Amino acid sequence: MSEAALKLFFSSPRFAVAGASSDPAKYGHKVFAWYLKHSLPVTALNPRAPTISVLSTTHTTTASPLELPSPESYSLSVITPPAVTKQLLKEAKEAGVPAVWLQPGSFDDEVLEYARKEFKAAIGGDGGDGGEGWCVLVDGEEGLRKAGREWSRL
Numbered sequence: 001m002s003e004a005a006l007k008l009f010f011s012s013p014r015f016a017v018a019g020a021s022s023d024p025a026k027y028g029h030k031v032f033a034w035y036l037k038h039s040l041p042v043t044a045l046n047p048r049a050p051t052i053s054v055l056s057t058t059h060t061t062t063a064s065p066l067e068l069p070s071p072e073s074y075s076l077s078v079i080t081p082p083a084v085t086k087q088l089l090k091e092a093k094e095a096g097v098p099a100v101w102l103q104p105g106s107f108d109d110e111v112l113e114y115a116r117k118e119f120k121a122a123i124g125g126d127g128g129d130g131g132e133g134w135c136v137l138v139d140g141e142e143g144l145r146k147a148g149r150e151w152s153r154l
Contacts, residue, residue, distance in 0.1 A: 003146055005121035006139075009099040010147035012075035013041070016068060016097075018088050019079035019106075020044035020061065022052040027103060028079040029054060031136050035077075038144070038151040043068065045076075045088075064091050071095035075121075077136055082108045093118045100124075104132035 015035050019028035028046075033054050035042035044052050047063040065088065068074055076097050078085055085106050092100060100115055102124030107115070115122035123134050123143075130138035144151055 005099070005123050006143040007147045008121040009075045009101055009123055010140075010143045010149050012073060012099060014043065014070075014074045015040055015077065016043045016045050016062070016065065016074050017077045017079065018045040018065070018085075020046050020052055020054070020059075022049070022054065026079075027105075027137075031077050031079055031103065032059075034137055034140060037153055038140070039153075040151060043074070064088075065095040065097055066091050068095060068097075071097050075099040075101065077101045077103065078106045079103045080106055082106065082111050085111050086114065089115055089118065101134070101136055104130075104135055 017032045020032040021028040023029055032044055036055055044059050044061040046052060046061040049061055051058050051060055062068055065071055065076060074097050076092050078100055080088055099121035100119050102115060107124055112125050126133055128134040128139040
């Protein structure tokens with residue numbers, strides 16, 4: 001994983017979180033909240049719920065990357081099981097999403113290889129400052145710095 005991939009990912013004007021959830025115990029909730037706490041424009045992707053509640057606010061969800069307005073302007077954080085991730089990445093590729101971040105547990109070797117081959121930037125696998133591999137919650141602020149992105153923490 002390269003510094004260029006981090007820069008490209010966090011240079012996007014918008015972000016989406018696949019697997020966003022109202023359940024505070026789930027990483028889809030924690031990652032979505034991370035984007036909100038860093039004042040970044042973020043959309044929740046969840047095909048099973050029309051809305052989710054995060055940080056005491058209700059957020060409308062989008063079912064698929066194919067339904068994002070101007071999907072080429074999004075970077076996508078993925079927190080779904082590997083079997084779901086593969087189909088999700090195919091939709092993201094078809095939609096024109098340029099960059100993906102595969103959270104620990106969201107991929108297997110085949111999915112990670114597909115992401116690295118099909119996207120301009122694919123973050124995931126070994127590395128980062130946490131013991132599990134690249135994670136937005138651990139490595140996101142460093143990525144924002146590398147992209148020269150200003151943010152305020154709520």
